[in-house]
Amino acid sequence: MSKVISNERIDEDFFLLKVEDQKLSKIGQFYMLRAWDSYPTLSRPISVYDSDDNSVSFLVKIVGEGTEILSELKKGDDIEITGPLGKGFPEDISGKIALVGGGVGIAPLFKSAKEYKNNPNNTVDVYLGFSGTPILEEEYKKICDNLIVNVGGFITDDIDTTKYDYILTCGPEIMMQVLYKKCKEEKTDDRLYVSMENRMACGFGACLVCTCKTNHGNKKVCKDGPVFLANEVWGE
Amino acid sequence: MSKVISNERIDEDFFLLKVEDQKLSKIGQFYMLRAWDSYPTLSRPISVYDSDDNSVSFLVKIVGEGTEILSELKKGDDIEITGPLGKGFPEDISGKIALVGGGVGIAPLFKSAKEYKNNPNNTVDVYLGFSGTPILEEEYKKICDNLIVNVGGFITDDIDTTKYDYILTCGPEIMMQVLYKKCKEEKTDDRLYVSMENRMACGFGACLVCTCKTNHGNKKVCKDGPVFLANEVWGE
Amino acid sequence: MSRLETTFAGVKFKNPVALASGTCGFGREMNEFFDIEKLGGICSKGLIEHPHGGNDGIRVWETPSGMMNSVGLENPGVDAFIENDLAWVNSKELVNIVNLGGHSIDDYLSGVEKLNKVNLDILELNISCPNVKEGGMNFGVKTEAAREVVKLIRKECKHKLVVKLSPNAEDIVSLARMCEEEGAEGVSLTNTFLGMAIDINKRKPVFNNGYAGLSGPAIKPISLRMVHQVAHAVNIPVMGLGGITTWQDAIEFIMAGATVIQVGTASFMKPDISLDIINGMDKWLADNGIESIEEIRGIV
Amino acid sequence: MSRLETTFAGVKFKNPVALASGTCGFGREMNEFFDIEKLGGICSKGLIEHPHGGNDGIRVWETPSGMMNSVGLENPGVDAFIENDLAWVNSKELVNIVNLGGHSIDDYLSGVEKLNKVNLDILELNISCPNVKEGGMNFGVKTEAAREVVKLIRKECKHKLVVKLSPNAEDIVSLARMCEEEGAEGVSLTNTFLGMAIDINKRKPVFNNGYAGLSGPAIKPISLRMVHQVAHAVNIPVMGLGGITTWQDAIEFIMAGATVIQVGTASFMKPDISLDIINGMDKWLADNGIESIEEIRGIV
Ligand SMILES: Cc1cc2nc3c(=O)[nH]c(=O)nc-3n(C[C@H](O)[C@H](O)[C@H](O)COP(=O)(O)OP(=O)(O)OC[C@H]3O[C@@H](n4cnc5c(N)ncnc54)[C@H](O)[C@@H]3O)c2cc1C
Ligand SMILES: Cc1cc2nc3c(=O)[nH]c(=O)nc-3n(C[C@H](O)[C@H](O)[C@H](O)COP(=O)(O)OP(=O)(O)OC[C@H]3O[C@@H](n4cnc5c(N)ncnc54)[C@H](O)[C@@H]3O)c2cc1C
Ligand SMILES: Cc1cc2nc3c(=O)[nH]c(=O)nc-3n(C[C@H](O)[C@H](O)[C@H](O)COP(=O)(O)O)c2cc1C
Numbered sequence A, B: 001m002s003k004v005i006s007n008e009r010i011d012e013d014f015f016l017l018k019v020e021d022q023k024l025s026k027i028g029q030f031y032m033l034r035a036w037d038s039y040p041t042l043s044r045p046i047s048v049y050d051s052d053d054n055s056v057s058f059l060v061k062i063v064g065e066g067t068e069i070l071s072e073l074k075k076g077d078d079i080e081i082t083g084p085l086g087k088g089f090p091e092d093i094s095g096k097i098a099l100v101g102g103g104v105g106i107a108p109l110f111k112s113a114k115e116y117k118n119n120p121n122n123t124v125d126v127y128l129g130f131s132g133t134p135i136l137e138e139e140y141k142k143i144c145d146n147l148i149v150n151v152g153g154f155i156t157d158d159i160d161t162t163k164y165d166y167i168l169t170c171g172p173e174i175m176m177q178v179l180y181k182k183c184k185e186e187k188t189d190d191r192l193y194v195s196m197e198n199r200m201a202c203g204f205g206a207c208l209v210c211t212c213k214t215n216h217g218n219k220k221v222c223k224d225g226p227v228f229l230a231n232e233v234w235g236e
Numbered sequence C, D: 001m002s003r004l005e006t007t008f009a010g011v012k013f014k015n016p017v018a019l020a021s022g023t024c025g026f027g028r029e030m031n032e033f034f035d036i037e038k039l040g041g042i043c044s045k046g047l048i049e050h051p052h053g054g055n056d057g058i059r060v061w062e063t064p065s066g067m068m069n070s071v072g073l074e075n076p077g078v079d080a081f082i083e084n085d086l087a088w089v090n091s092k093e094l095v096n097i098v099n100l101g102g103h104s105i106d107d108y109l110s111g112v113e114k115l116n117k118v119n120l121d122i123l124e125l126n127i128s129c130p131n132v133k134e135g136g137m138n139f140g141v142k143t144e145a146a147r148e149v150v151k152l153i154r155k156e157c158k159h160k161l162v163v164k165l166s167p168n169a170e171d172i173v174s175l176a177r178m179c180e181e182e183g184a185e186g187v188s189l190t191n192t193f194l195g196m197a198i199d200i201n202k203r204k205p206v207f208n209n210g211y212a213g214l215s216g217p218a219i220k221p222i223s224l225r226m227v228h229q230v231a232h233a234v235n236i237p238v239m240g241l242g243g244i245t246t247w248q249d250a251i252e253f254i255m256a257g258a259t260v261i262q263v264g265t266a267s268f269m270k271p272d273i274s275l276d277i278i279n280g281m282d283k284w285l286a287d288n289g290i291e292s293i294e295e296i297r298g299i300v
């Protein structure tokens, strides 16, 4: 059981939840969150937004019963966080890196951008697409070389994929697929990593409900992913 | 939907919950309380502890999941209160009245004592029995002529039932039955009223799960009671 | 609200939402909370020909997202119902469904005989009561045993007949087909699921009867599946119920093939929850440009 | 912890708590969260003779106090299991229960043949898989159809055989009796309940298969009732499961007659919830001066 350090409402839909935690997470990993006893049944998978030696933070969008309960947590409340889980973004990469997020899919990109920037040879551009009011622009601006924000349009229109050595994306599946198509056209699909979303039960590889078909056979999004090479998932 | 005005923790086990409400309740009535959506399934029956033109208060003991949730409510929180329900203590009585409560069964006696005291001809003695630390002694002292408190023993030992015209009781069934036996011996059982407790689903007479056998046939604790003449329930 | 209007076996419902038997008395108590004429229909508490005191001991037990009950058909008897309540329900503008149970064929027959003499809209035959003669086994478990009851009642009963099916039946689809074959105007399902709870400190079942009937949101996925199976297997209309709590649940049951849905346990959460369900359905139909609920019935 | 020790069909369990098939992989992932040797036993993910990719589309759907799954027996095949996982599980001090499924009698037979050549403690035969040849109807629904499978497997299988019963069976008691007659060493129940969910906006079932298996606290009252019925009808030991989430639930199943209990869905709430259950049971026994769990088995 962990304790909530703070819970900050960003706007009607989003909140930033900070929880006591000493575990070290890797970029693109997630936790299973649970701030209730036996109802609702399942815990909720939420990506690491940020973390330090004593805490982990989550950027969460309220969509249903579980995220609603999480949004009401207050400092000092108990929360069960199981993790970090999964295989996240590639770590030891260097060069020109683009991070492309849509909606709450921007969450795992924050810590990722920060870590990539730790290598002075890297340039890190962050592309964020929002359908409604954009959030956390200032925060993302600080941790990357260039921040490109698109509101109401297609963030995928704003990127020249050929400029990058690595392109990492997280967001609605439809957005990621458009980006993949674009990369195919621009022959950059070999450098595209996608963070997949799927409904989960265990979150740690034991139940096989989160399977994602890849061209290396069935993979577990929770254990083998959530991050995959786009070609592995959508390639022939 | 009503709003919580205040929620005051009395000790580890008890709290006083005050809710906005303009409905007029009669002494010994109860409400069905619910501060959650669909889980747990059933609402919780709780007696009126006190009320005024704009509020109703409940004295609640934490025993399980539902009362635990209620205990965590804060000022301004939403709560569904259905009621007032049931048939409470007799209203237009006068004379010497004893109110005998055990444990959280003391709750409905507070407002009852106050109302009986509105008639200057009445004398109202309150007997409270506690197995653990007594609560609210000062409050009860103010609203009656004599307050008798018993801790760890049998409050039923402390009463001479022949002194009273009316004896009203609420508490653990075993306590009420001991009192009934005593009244039988002292030939005062005709003036003893008991507030029965039973598991409920609807709380308003529609489902028949709260049936109590009486010598006038099956009665619904929620609708025909919770208050009955003791002889009706336990008499031959 | 005409987009919610529907017809069940020739009986017009202003909307497809009825209250389930045993969860709304005979309607009077509900009417203190809201105008029951806003409902499509109401099913009476299960009646038996003669008055019955019901079961002893604990009668209700909460379970995760559900509850178990062991009321045991406590009821005032058909005569008392006719004398005290029937006229009142008939005076209300909604479909009056009378639920009839019985512990023996004779019970059923004499109940039907009495009800034949009065007005009501639909008779809902509850064949899930334990059959005292056959050692407590429900009439509604085995298709061929149930056929005997349904055949007889169908012959005697002058009202529209809807048979209420138990989810504890060995084969609920064959049971429903049998009802169709025997001339029932419709079926309703599901009744409660046989469940159990044990008081570990007393080392005894919670209920004197050992088992009791499980209802509420917990059972919804199973009831919905059964309604889907049955609605696709018979040509008579289906009343769907079992755990319906939200308007979304109700739409699911309609899409699965139910013509009318019933709300039971959910009324204990909020006495007028059925109105929320009616309003929610109506709004959803409007928002989706659906002119009649019948357009979506059985489309899944 | 000797008061929790129990024997199931001659196999010693250090405590009566096992993890349920399909909810704990082959144990490795669980072992990252806690030492699985603290468990009484573990059931493998359901194997089929040949690898199987499982179902397409949504595979999990949350329901009130439950969940539905439609994994569809995705599994690496018996050979891969033997090659990659079996030795590891056997190296652990706990009862190794291997769960075997099949879509045809041949599937079952060739699975058993392969497993006959290796060591394991108990073979749990899942007869609830849809039988492809018979149009998707489960082997485990009708007693006489199931008898065919059980008879054959019993003859071939050199391991202790526990048959896992489906709550969707027409008559679970007769099914269990049949297993006893055919020489199974035990039965386990329940598997998941067939349920349904509909996506009202898409106007389609949530699951590609239409129906899926309901598990979790929601079903506990029904599973407990079935375990009680079966345990009182047969003389072979019973593994009880279905919605067990707390140590109180576990005690209820034991009192109803289960010798061993299995924890499934609850592990998704908290990976090591089974340890809470073990510790809670042990403490309760101690507090109540009960020297062996076997004293309370079946006392209700
Ligand atoms: C690896 C991973 C990382 C994620 N990271 C984040 C994040 O950082 N921030 C964030 O806001 N959201 C994130 N999500 C999505 C988040 O898990 C869902 O929005 C959340 O589970 C919804 O729960 P709910 O109770 O509010 O909604 P409900 O609709 O009530 O949930 C019902 C059930 O469906 C599941 N579910 C519903 N939507 C989704 C979804 N989009 N993905 C997976 N399961 C879903 C729930 O987990 C639950 O079991 C992530 C999902 C995955 C798989
Ligand atoms: C008419 C009436 C008036 C009451 N007045 C008060 C009061 O003023 N203050 C107070 O603290 N308590 C009162 N009670 C008892 C109170 O209803 C229960 O303590 C409460 O329902 C327990 O809920 P839970 O979720 O905390 O416990 P759980 O044990 O988790 O409840 C599980 C289920 O059992 C029912 N239940 C459990 N204990 C009781 C009980 N003793 N009586 C009835 N149902 C029970 C619950 O309502 C629920 O349906 C009253 C009961 C009745 C019938
Ligand atoms: C307290 C209670 C009493 C019931 N009594 C009857 C009855 O008399 N006759 C009947 O056919 N069904 C009876 N039922 C079953 C309901 O009508 C309904 O079939 C079942 O509860 C499932 O629906 P639900 O989950 O919406 O409650 C009763 C249910 C409850 C909860």
Ligand SMILES: Cc1cc2nc3c(=O)[nH]c(=O)nc-3n(C[C@H](O)[C@H](O)[C@H](O)COP(=O)(O)O)c2cc1C
Residues within 6 Å of the ligand: A201, A207, A208, A209, D020, D021, D022, D023, D045, D046, D047, D069, D071, D073, D099, D101, D126, D164, D190, D191, D192, D214, D215, D216, D217, D219, D241, D242, D243, D244, D262, D263, D264, D265, D266
């Ligand atoms: C995701 C999932 C996968 C399952 N896979 C299998 C399986 O492969 N073989 C099997 O016999 N049962 C399988 N089951 C059923 C469980 O073993 C168990 O019987 C059922 O879930 C009821 O128990 P529970 O409510 O504790 O989960 C599975 C259940 C779940 C939830």
Ligand code: FES
Residues within 6 Å of the ligand: A199, A200, A201, A202, A203, A204, A205, A206, A207, A208, A209, A210, A211, A220, A221, A222, A223
């Ligand atoms: S969620 Fe269980 S294996 Fe991925």
Ligand code: FES
Residues within 6 Å of the ligand: B199, B200, B201, B202, B203, B204, B205, B206, B207, B208, B209, B210, B211, B220, B221, B222, B223
């Ligand atoms: S609780 Fe429903 S009749 Fe009393």
